[in-house]
Amino acid sequence: MAVYNLLRVEDRLYIHLGADEHDPVYQLAYDGLPNRIEIGEAEVVGTVEMSPEQLEKIRAEYENGGECGWCGEIAAKLRHPHLYDFAPGEKMCKSCWNHDRGVYLGSYGDDIGPYDESDDSKQCVVCRQFREGKKLVTLDNGDPECEECAQHMNDARP
Numbered sequence: 001m002a003v004y005n006l007l008r009v010e011d012r013l014y015i016h017l018g019a020d021e022h023d024p025v026y027q028l029a030y031d032g033l034p035n036r037i038e039i040g041e042a043e044v045v046g047t048v049e050m051s052p053e054q055l056e057k058i059r060a061e062y063e064n065g066g067e068c069g070w071c072g073e074i075a076a077k078l079r080h081p082h083l084y085d086f087a088p089g090e091k092m093c094k095s096c097w098n099h100d101r102g103v104y105l106g107s108y109g110d111d112i113g114p115y116d117e118s119d120d121s122k123q124c125v126v127c128r129q130f131r132e133g134k135k136l137v138t139l140d141n142g143d144p145e146c147e148e149c150a151q152h153m154n155d156a157r158p
């Protein structure tokens with residue numbers, strides 16, 4: 001078991017994994033996502049023990065994920081952008097990919113395809129946006145509808 005400090009920085013908790021080798025200004029500070037932060041004032045509030053398997057999982061998130069070059073959100077997984085929005089060196093998160101997928105399919109009739117091999121996203125039949133499977137409901141006729149549209153429908157009902 002390896003032991004890491006649990007830090008509190010500006011009222012948020014992070015597992016401190018050490019400095020970022022690529023950019024020592026930043027510290028690898030895991031908060032459920034592969035975050036990198038600059039630490040000024042930090043308080044050590046405890047320690048956490050992690051098994052090699054747990055560490056490996058987090059290490060993979062730092063390797064495959066990070067900050068999306070489009071929306072700036074931290075994601076556990078990023079991928080190279082699609083050809084319509086190619087920016088060398090930048091990587092894209094699933095939610096930006098799904099947004100673009102709806103836009104390019106709607107505007108050009110061209111589907112850039114699923115985010116990855118395990119992507120279960122489908123196009124909402126109402127707003128035509130692509131959403132992850134967990135954010136979709138299935139209508140009586142089998143069509144997928146996103147949670148937001150389903151909510152609007154419910155609100156509109158008398």
Ligand SMILES: [Zn+2]
Pocket residue numbers: 068069070071072073092093094095096097
């Ligand atoms: Zn994004």
Ligand SMILES: [Zn+2]
Pocket residue numbers: 124125126127128129145146147148149150
């Ligand atoms: Zn929708």
